[in-house]
Amino acid sequence: MPSASAPTTGTDSGLGLDRIVELLPEIGVAMGQTFTMLLVAIPLAILLGTPLGVWLYSASPVGLKPRPRAHRIVDSLVNTIRSFPFLILLIAIIPITRFIVGTTIGTAAVIVPLTINAIPYFARFVEQNLTQLGSGVVEAARAMGATRGQIVRDVLLVEARPALIGSITIMTVSFISYSAMAGLVGGGGIGDFAIRYGYYRYETIVMLVAIVLMIVLVQFVQLGGTRLARVLDKR
Numbered sequence: 001m002p003s004a005s006a007p008t009t010g011t012d013s014g015l016g017l018d019r020i021v022e023l024l025p026e027i028g029v030a031m032g033q034t035f036t037m038l039l040v041a042i043p044l045a046i047l048l049g050t051p052l053g054v055w056l057y058s059a060s061p062v063g064l065k066p067r068p069r070a071h072r073i074v075d076s077l078v079n080t081i082r083s084f085p086f087l088i089l090l091i092a093i094i095p096i097t098r099f100i101v102g103t104t105i106g107t108a109a110v111i112v113p114l115t116i117n118a119i120p121y122f123a124r125f126v127e128q129n130l131t132q133l134g135s136g137v138v139e140a141a142r143a144m145g146a147t148r149g150q151i152v153r154d155v156l157l158v159e160a161r162p163a164l165i166g167s168i169t170i171m172t173v174s175f176i177s178y179s180a181m182a183g184l185v186g187g188g189g190i191g192d193f194a195i196r197y198g199y200y201r202y203e204t205i206v207m208l209v210a211i212v213l214m215i216v217l218v219q220f221v222q223l224g225g226t227r228l229a230r231v232l233d234k235r
Contacts, residue, residue: 020209023197030193031213033107037179037189040111042172045118052078052119053126054152062131064138064148078120086178089113090187110179110187118175125167129160162233169225173218180214190214 020027056074059067084092090113094104097112133156141155157164180191190210198207 019203019205023206026193027190027209027213030188030190030210033188033192034176034179034190034217036107037111037114037182037187038172038175041114041118041175042168044115045122045171046168049119049122050126050157053123054130054156056123056127057130057156058148058152060127060131062135064151078123081117081120082124084117086113086117087181089117090182105186107188110182110189114175114178114182117178118171121174122167122171125171126160126164129163129167130156132163133159162229165225165229165232169222169229172221172225176214176218176221190217 052074056071056078058064059071059074061068061071081089090110093113093116096116097109098104100112101108103109137155137159138151141151146155179187179189180194182189182191186192190213194207194210197203198210
């Protein structure tokens with residue numbers, strides 16, 4: 001009796017490729033939603049997390065103007081927000097999300113918890129990067145008569161640029177996975193696409209394509225961030 005395994009494999013491969021071609025528009029939309037989440041949440045995290053991180057450094061015992069009591073309060077708040085698993089945070093702040101964007105599903109709704117989670121995440125990176133510079137650069141700037149604002153703006157943030165770029169890279173890679181997790185609650189993006197087609201409909205080839213796209217995106221961000229950090233590092 002002739003074997004039908006070879007023709008079946010070829011047919012399945014052809015059907016799988018046809019299915020991917022058929023879903024290309026939806027894949028494009030999903031990637032666009034993922035990019036939208038990142039292009040809104042990450043810049044907002046940098047914009048709001050940087051001054052918070054600078055304050056955490058400045059108010060710490062080794063900072064420019066130690067404020068132990070206030071530092072303990074803010075530090076505890078930052079730790080509390082960072083300790084929430086993203087999926088739990090996403091659900092816990094549903095009333096806030098609804099108030100801000102008017103809905104609790106879709107890409108816009110996911111951006112809110114992504115941003116809230118990213119701000120303290122990046123602030124902690126900023127604090128650590130500034131602390132690692134040591135007191136030498138601060139003392140040298142003070143000896144030249146620099147004000148506290150000048151020390152932060154013209155010395156600390158400039159010296160910490162390579163480390164800050166590395167931190168932004170790490171944060172972006174982490175939040176790519178967070179944005180994929182948002183698919184569990186209909187948040188859109190490549191994670192939502194993978195769950196709808198690869199998990200609910202058992203289309204393994206679609207799941208594999210989504211995984212490959214995530215890997216390529218992570219590699220692109222990591223390589224770009226590493227190269228930029230090297231360019232900015234003048235040491």
